[in-house]
Amino acid sequence: MNDIEKNYEDFISTVSHELRTPLTSIRGFSQTMLTSWDKLDDESKKKFIKIIEEQSNRLIHLVENMLSVTKIQSPGTNFVFNELNIKSPLEQIIAIVKNQYPSHNFELSYKQNLPNIFVDKDRFQQIITNLIENSAKYSPENSTTTIKTSIENNNVILEVSNPGIPIDEKDYDKIFTKFARIDNPLTRKVQGSGLGLFITKNLVEKMDGKISVNSKSFEDNSGLAEITFRVEFPVRSIEEQARIKCSQ
Secondary structure (H helix, E strand, C coil): CCHHHHHHHHHHHHHHHHHHHHHHHHHHHHHHHHHHHHHCCHHHHHHHHHHHHHHHHHHHHHHHHHHHHHHHCCCCCCCCEEEECCHHHHHHHHHHHHHHCCCCEEEEECCCCCCCEEEEHHHHHHHHHHHHHHHHHCCCCCCEEEEEEEEECCEEEEEEEEEECCCCHHHCCHHHCCCCCCCCHHHHHCCCCCCHHHHHHHHHHHCCCEEEEEEEECCCCCCCEEEEEEEEEECCCHHHHHHHHHHC
């Protein structure tokens, strides 16, 4: 068996496992409600319906990620590049994620007069949504995610930071690989496919950006660290924008 066949089999095996878990939950709780409706009190019914909704959303998110993986690995993937001021998309995405995680806090530190970047707007929003959702998902209860923008060496920098379990430096690259999940108490509590950061890294690099992660332990004996994802996008000249437009 060659590497391509093995990778394909590994992909199918992992996908099957990830799909089976939410489907089993949806079927099980649906069957329980159908066969025992009259025996269940209102609180139990609400609880079961909530579980079905959560697992349905998980399934939708998983399928969307699978489709994204297929698209970004296809040589014919089209990106539509345009100038973008990132302030409005950032504010919109924070509001959306805040609605999903109402007990989580979000702080945006936006540098005034930040230059526009030249990216595919939809893909940029997907990148930022993945990073901010990931931050809220893998943080302790009632903690804060900080989103900070800056400009360095003609690159627009965006950093998403949150308290979390420290990441070993040897795992920095691993977390951006397909189906990778770092095993720690926070990740064990949260369901995930291990595709979000793989997709994010591919999208960033297809738009000539860079992404990295850093883990810096706090000195308060909490056992936590500040986890920071850093994304860089180059500021394009008019000539560079024209060349990219011509190649689309």
